[in-house]
Amino acid sequence: MTKPHIGQFIDSMDPGGAEEVVINLSCELVKRGYPVTVFHFGNPWLRSRIAEQGLTGCELSLDHYKSMLTLPLFINRLRKVLKQNSVDILHAHLLGAILAGALAARFAGIAAIGTIHDSYSLYESRLHPIYLGLASRAGARLVAVANTMQKEVVELSRLKPYAVSRIYNGISLEKFAAAERDSTSNGPVVVTTVARAVAVKRLDLLLRMAAAIDTDTDYRFRIVGDGPLLEELKAQAKTLGIEDRVEFLGHRDDVEKILAESDIYALVSDSEGLSVSLLESMASGLPSVVTDVGGNRELVADGQSGLVASPGNVVELTEKVTALIENAERRKQFGAEARRRVETQFSIEAMTDAYVRLFPARAVRHAG
Numbered sequence: 012m013t014k015p016h017i018g019q020f021i022d023s024m025d026p027g028g029a030e031e032v033v034i035n036l037s038c039e040l041v042k043r044g045y046p047v048t049v050f051h052f053g054n055p056w057l058r059s060r061i062a063e064q065g066l067t068g069c070e071l072s073l074d075h076y077k078s079m080l081t082l083p084l085f086i087n088r089l090r091k092v093l094k095q096n097s098v099d100i101l102h103a104h105l106l107g108a109i110l111a112g113a114l115a116a117r118f119a120g121i122a123a124i125g126t127i128h129d130s131y132s133l134y135e136s137r138l139h140p141i142y143l144g145l146a147s148r149a150g151a152r153l154v155a156v157a158n159t160m161q162k163e164v165v166e167l168s169r170l171k172p173y174a175v176s177r178i179y180n181g182i183s184l185e186k187f188a189a190a191e192r193d194s195t196s197n198g199p200v201v202v203t204t205v206a207r208a209v210a211v212k213r214l215d216l217l218l219r220m221a222a223a224i225d226t227d228t229d230y231r232f233r234i235v236g237d238g239p240l241l242e243e244l245k246a247q248a249k250t251l252g253i254e255d256r257v258e259f260l261g262h263r264d265d266v267e268k269i270l271a272e273s274d275i276y277a278l279v280s281d282s283e284g285l286s287v288s289l290l291e292s293m294a295s296g297l298p299s300v301v302t303d304v305g306g307n308r309e310l311v312a313d314g315q316s317g318l319v320a321s322p323g324n325v326v327e328l329t330e331k332v333t334a335l336i337e338n339a340e341r342r343k344q345f346g347a348e349a350r351r352r353v354e355t356q357f358s359i360e361a362m363t364d365a366y367v368r369l370f371p372a373r374a375v376r377h378a379g
Contacts, residue, residue, distance in 0.1 A: 016096070129305075147174050286310070298335055300317060
């Protein structure tokens with residue numbers, strides 16, 4: 012039987028975890044023989060990765076997309092594009108794309124899946140949970156990337172539990188090797204975070220934590236990522252007097268190399284879905300200190316592969332990072348367990364298997 016043509020649709024314009032999932036999932040589906048087209052609005056990072064991976068991309072116009080008054084015009088245009096490209100299943104990512112994609116798929120007579128990658132967008136407007144409810148009622152199979160998010164979507168959108176699946180994000184383990192770290196090295200202990208410089212990531216808190224650490228062990232912080240708050244954060248580091256301890260590396264395409272040269276991973280966000288950057292750090296054999304938000308606790312086994320702290324609590328976060336900075340053996344043990352958890356629970360293969368299980372009934376009806 013002909014395998015269905017999968018359309019991946021995402022509406023963001025920046026690099027991030029959801030975008031990485033779109034590329035990784037598309038590549039794995041293609042490996043399994045599924046035709047895949049990635050629909051987007053000209054995201055430069057996506058355009059580059061699509062070309063790099065030899066995927067098929069289709070750039071859409073933003074006309075009529077940003078207003079609910081004109082959204083029906085965009086939905087009709089998307090319906091035509093799906094028909095022209097012979098898409099059998101549309102998999103939309105992020106809230107706006109899920110609503111528009113679900114309705115376009117409904118009118119095109121094809122199946123739809125919608126993956127919610129974060130929790131904070133549910134709270135940005137009282138209408139957002141309603142949009143997910145509309146997408147579900149239009150026939151889209153909703154997916155949350157963590158158990159905590161699944162519960163939030165069900166409650167806020169007033170859906171039945173069976174209407175929202177939970178599928179963990181997964182990553183390719185080949186790219187991220189667990190590096191051997193020399194515990195006898197006299198170099199500084201390197202604490203790394205990969206995050207866009209936006210408010211929800213609380214990089215301001217990370218800098219306060221870096222300034223508050225009191226230890227005889229030499230340490231450095233590395234912040235990887237661009238964003239609108241980057242210059243403000245650099246000014247904060249200068250005010251705190253920690254310019255010599257913090258490196259701002261900006262956007263990097265060699266994150267795996269940076270993680271291999273790190274000793275600890277820190278993620279101090281106020282909100283998360285299931286962090287791809289945290290998964291990548293775990294695959295690199297890094298212990299982590301994370302806030303207890305979103306799926307972080309589902310990824311990090313507290314006291315076994317990392318340490319979990321209350322969100323916004325700079326004192327607790329500082330204590331836990333300091334404990335790892337000062338204990339090389341504990342870092343090694345936690346890092347080995349982090350790698351094992353990714354291998355057994357959060358691989359790209361496991362994620363793809365779960366999405367493919369959503370295909371059959373819908374795929375048979377539309378493929379061929």
